[in-house]
Amino acid sequence: MxxxxxxxxxxxxxxxxxxxxxxxxxxxxxxxxxxxxxxxxxxxxxxxxxxxxxxxxxxxxxxxxxxxxxxxxxxxxxxxxxxxxxHQNLTALLQQQAQVRHQRALEIGLKLEKVGIPNAFDGAKKLADGEVTRAHFARYLVQIGEVKNEAQAFKKYLAQGKPCFVKSGWAxxxxxxxxxxxxxxxxxxxxxxxxxxxxxxxxxxxxxxxxxxxxxxxxxxxxxxxxxxxxxxxxxxxxxxxxxxxxxxxxxxxxxxxxxxxxxxxxxxxxxxxxxxxxxxxxx
Structure with a gap:
């Protein structure tokens, strides 16, 4: 078997x-x-x-x-x-999480703009089928040549303690x-x-x-x-x-x-x- x-x-x-x-x-x-x-x-x-x-x-x-x-x-x-x-409770939780993720993505976009990378939210959104995540921002930064790979995007901009990190407010x-x-x-x-x-x-x-x-x-x-x-x-x-x-x-x-x-x-x-x-x- x-x-x-x-x-x-x-x-x-x-x-x-x-x-x-x-x-x-x-x-x-x-x-x-x-x-x-x-x-x-x-x-x-x-x-x-x-x-x-x-x-x-x-x-x-x-x-x-x-x-x-x-x-x-x-x-x-x-x-x-x-x-x-x-299930209605699961649906409600995931809807709340989606709202939190969307707001975080908007704030990440603003922070990236402040460090000289404009239109990052729009760029990341084009790479996402659903909600925009940090991974989509990382892929966008690679796409425009700002970093060599996604790991570098997190290390330079998106990880906790870096200039474009945004605290979430998850469940x-x-x-x-x-x-x-x-x-x-x-x-x-x-x-x-x-x-x-x-x-x-x-x-x-x-x-x-x-x-x-x-x-x-x-x-x-x-x-x-x-x-x-x-x-x-x-x-x-x-x-x-x-x-x-x-x-x-x-x-x-x-x-x-x-x-x-x-x-x-x-x-x-x-x-x-x-x-x-x-x-x-x-x-x-």
């Missing part, structure tokens, strides 16, 4: 990815992915298209979203999986978890080792996430060292969290690929043990 390949964290043009939902699903099929979650930033607008493509490709699609939150003046991402995408983690649960889903702490904080702060974040009702933690991602994966596995067990896997794919590149090296250590309970019932209940 062929082992299922899961990827429960991916992005499309519905947020800051570069592939359409259909193209993303097609790439997942090429990578032999069996179960896929489309988890666009604060948006479920790509799920209908992705579901049609997944049915044709023989992939099981899980409703997903990556909710932006704030914790101790840091941006933290919470992935929701297996929810009812039409709190407890609100994100509660809303995901109200919509019938599971809440997962995304890519914990990507946040620039010490292990002591990370343990505090994970502990509070669990106390607030969080369900899982991303243990497996692309480009990890074995030590990093084992550390996350140990924390998953210590705090009683299910283990999730996700590439956090945004665009084709050499080091991040859909479904690549996404396996859990044997001692971790997979989040899909809980998701299976939700998959059966919410197939549409």
């Amino acid at each position: 062929t082992k299922k390949v899961y990827d429960l964290h991916t992005h499309s043009t519905a947020s800051d990815g570069t592939l359409t939902p259909t193209e993303l699903v097609q790439r997942a099929a090429e990578q032999q992915v069996s179960v896929l979650a489309l988890t666009d930033h604060d948006s479920v607008s790509g799920l209908t298209e992705a579901r049609i493509a997944a049915k044709s490709a023989g992939i099981r699609l899980i409703n997903g979203v990556e909710v932006s939150t704030e914790w101790e003046n840091r941006g933290i991402h919470i992935v929701g999986l297996g929810f009812d995408k039409t 709190t983690i407890p609100l994100a978890i509660e809303t995901i649960h109200q919509a019938g889903g599971l809440a997962v702490l995304a890519h914990p080792l990507r946040y620039t904080m010490t292990n002591r702060w990370l343990r505090r974040l994970i502990d509070e996430f669990k106390q607030w009702g969080g369900d899982g933690i991303e243990v497996s991602g692309c480009g990890q060292t074995p030590d990093q994966r084992h550390l996350l596995a140990r924390w998953a067990n210590e705090f009683g969290l299910l283990g999730s896997v996700g590439s956090d794919f945004h665009f084709p590149c050499g080091w991040i690929e859909i479904g690549k090296s996404l396996f859990l250590p044997e001692n971790v309970t997979p989040i899909w043990t809980e998701l299976n019932e939700k998959l059966n209940e919410k197939s549409g």
